[in-house]
Amino acid sequence: MAYLAHRSGDLKYTVRNRDLVEQVYQLFNDNRPGVAIHVSQHVVAQAALNTGYNKCYLSESGRGVRRLFVPGDKIHQSRSRNPQGYPRPDEVPVEYQYLLTWYLDNIRSIQSSSSQSQKPKRTYSRGSEGDSRNTLSYFIANFDRAYQNFYQSDASYRYFTGGPCIYFHRKTIDIWIENIAQGNSSYDSLLVGDEFPEAIYATLTAWGMNRLGGGAKLKDYDEFKKNVLSVASYLEEVRDLDIMTLVSKKDVINRMYSRLDPSENVMNLVAKSKTMHHLNPEAFPPIDKRYTLKILRGLHGVDPVPTLNGIDFDNYWNILSCFRTIIDRVGEATVRSCIGRRIMDTSITKIVDNAIVGFSNLDF
Numbered sequence: 001m002a003y004l005a006h007r008s009g010d011l012k013y014t015v016r017n018r019d020l021v022e023q024v025y026q027l028f029n030d031n032r033p034g035v036a037i038h039v040s041q042h043v044v045a046q047a048a049l050n051t052g053y054n055k056c057y058l059s060e061s062g063r064g065v066r067r068l069f070v071p072g073d074k075i076h077q078s079r080s081r082n083p084q085g086y087p088r089p090d091e092v093p094v095e096y097q098y099l100l101t102w103y104l105d106n107i108r109s110i111q112s113s114s115s116q117s118q119k120p121k122r123t124y125s126r127g128s129e130g131d132s133r134n135t136l137s138y139f140i141a142n143f144d145r146a147y148q149n150f151y152q153s154d155a156s157y158r159y160f161t162g163g164p165c166i167y168f169h170r171k172t173i174d175i176w177i178e179n180i181a182q183g184n185s186s187y188d189s190l191l192v193g194d195e196f197p198e199a200i201y202a203t204l205t206a207w208g209m210n211r212l213g214g215g216a217k218l219k220d221y222d223e224f225k226k227n228v229l230s231v232a233s234y235l236e237e238v239r240d241l242d243i244m245t246l247v248s249k250k251d252v253i254n255r256m257y258s259r260l261d262p263s264e265n266v267m268n269l270v271a272k273s274k275t276m277h278h279l280n281p282e283a284f285p286p287i288d289k290r291y292t293l294k295i296l297r298g299l300h301g302v303d304p305v306p307t308l309n310g311i312d313f314d315n316y317w318n319i320l321s322c323f324r325t326i327i328d329r330v331g332e333a334t335v336r337s338c339i340g341r342r343i344m345d346t347s348i349t350k351i352v353d354n355a356i357v358g359f360s361n362l363d364f
Contacts (some may be wrong), residue, residue, distance in 0.1 A: 001058060001068050002099040003027065011068060011106045014061045045069050049078040056083040071107060088151065090343050104152075136301030140329045142362065143355050150358035151342060164206035166343055172199040172278045173346045180239055180280070187232040187239065187279075197225040200278045207286075209263065209271055216263040216271040224262055228275065231256045235279055242282040243323055243349055244332060254313050269311050273319075281347035285323050287316075291357045296322050323352050 001020060005013040015023075017039050024039075025031045041047040044066070045056035058066045059073045069085050092100050139146065175196050179185035190196050201221055204210070210218045218224060234256035238249050246253065256276075263271035273287035287293065293308050296319070303325075304318040327335050327348065338351045345351055 001066065002103055003096070005068050006099055006102050011070065011103070012061075014065050014067045017064050017066060020066055039066060045073055045075045045079060045083065048076050054079050054081070054083050055087075056085050057087070068103065088342060134298060134300055136299045136325075136329075139299055139355075139359055140326065142359070143326075143330045143334075146359035146362055147338060147351065147355040148358065149362050150344075150354040152358075164202070168199060168203040168206050169278075169344070170346070172196070172203050173281055175199055176278070176281065181282075187235040188229075191225070191229045191232050194225070197221075197228055200228070200275060201225075203278055204262070204271065204274055207274060209274070216268045218263055218271070219261075227259075227261050228279070231260050231279075234259075238280065238283055243285065243320060244327060246283050246320075247324075250317065253317075257313050257316055269316060273316070277349065281349060283349070285320070285349035285353055287319055291360050292319070292353065295356050295360060323349060326352055326355075 001015070004015055004020070004023060005011055017036070020039050021036050024035050039058065042051050043055045043057040044060055045058065046060045056069045056073075056075060056079060059069045061067045071085060075083055086100065086103060089097065089100060175190075179190050179196070180187065198221070201218065201224055204218060209216045219227065234252050237252045238246055241249060257272060260272055260275060262268075262275045270288050273284065276284035277286040285292075289308060293306055296302050296306055297308060302322055304321060306319045306322065307315050310316075332348070335348055335351050338345050339347065344354060
């Protein structure tokens with residue numbers, strides 16, 4: 001349906017059921033009887049739910065006529081609980097990812113224009129403690145909603161449905177898993193070669209380092225690699241630890257943090273944290289000012305409170321403590337159960353990072 005709507009340039013383009021079934025056959029050579037059942041009922045928002053999944057991909061525009069589901073369309077009472085309005089990125093073939101992006105662009109535009117004058121802008125200064133939404137407890141209670149919203153929010157969806165942000169991140173994580181997590185290599189031998197440091201270097205660039213107009217500027221690759229290699233012995237000491245168990249190695253992490261210097265900006269917290277994350281994603285979270293620091297600072301109940309511009313190790317350690325508190329209160333098993341679900345659910349620290357970004361514009 002999205003293929004036809006995109007081709008017509010109309011999000012609400014309508015088509016007869018039989019023509020939609022025929023289009024599926026033409027595109028996928030799929031003429032199973034189940035296709036017609038899906039078009040007529042299984043994924044139709046106004047039809048009674050009769051499957052184990054609640055996918056509302058189509059709306060009934062008339063008898064035997066369908067169009068794409070748009071938020072705000074009527075939904076059958078049986079589908080009112082957690083309907084899925086569009087497929088997840090990992091459910092869409094690569095060659096059709098552009099259709100999901102096009103659909104989401106249109107939806108965001110509609111939602112933005114309708115809510116601009118209705119909802120006050122959410123801010124994350126440490127405001128009144130009387131607002132329960134400004135508390136760590138509220139974030140914990142809504143952790144799953146925030147995590148789910150990561151893949152739907154304007155804050156992230158454009159960047160995490162494909163492209164270099166995902167490609168190089170996943171490449172780096174895969175190298176780490178194969179060599180470090182599975183015990184097939186030491187950090188020293190892995191970082192002497194170019195595959196791992198080059199993958200990290202490319203990921204940092206894709207994640208906003210070294211962009212024109214300001215921000216962290218990465219060192220030249222050879223200098224970057226030399227610097228990362230210089231912390232190999234520290235990485236080896238914490239290779240079997242994760243963020244919940246590295247407390248005993250605070251002195252080691254302090255030395256590693258102090259020596260690691262991937263950018264030309266003196267002691268850049270963001271560049272350091274994102275480098276450390278890709279050197280050991282289970283132990284070290286990626287950190288940025290726009291989401292991580294601003295949101296953690298804005299939640300009453302966070303203790304210790306990280307500073308926005310603090311570049312010293314104590315501030316970094318405080319941020320790690322905040323991540324541990326969140327994981328502990330949500331439940332480590334619950335957080336870990338999200339790993340591998342979707343394309344950017346790559347480690348326990350990334351799951352929490354995803355939830356923080358998703359919380360930034362969650363509908364309250």
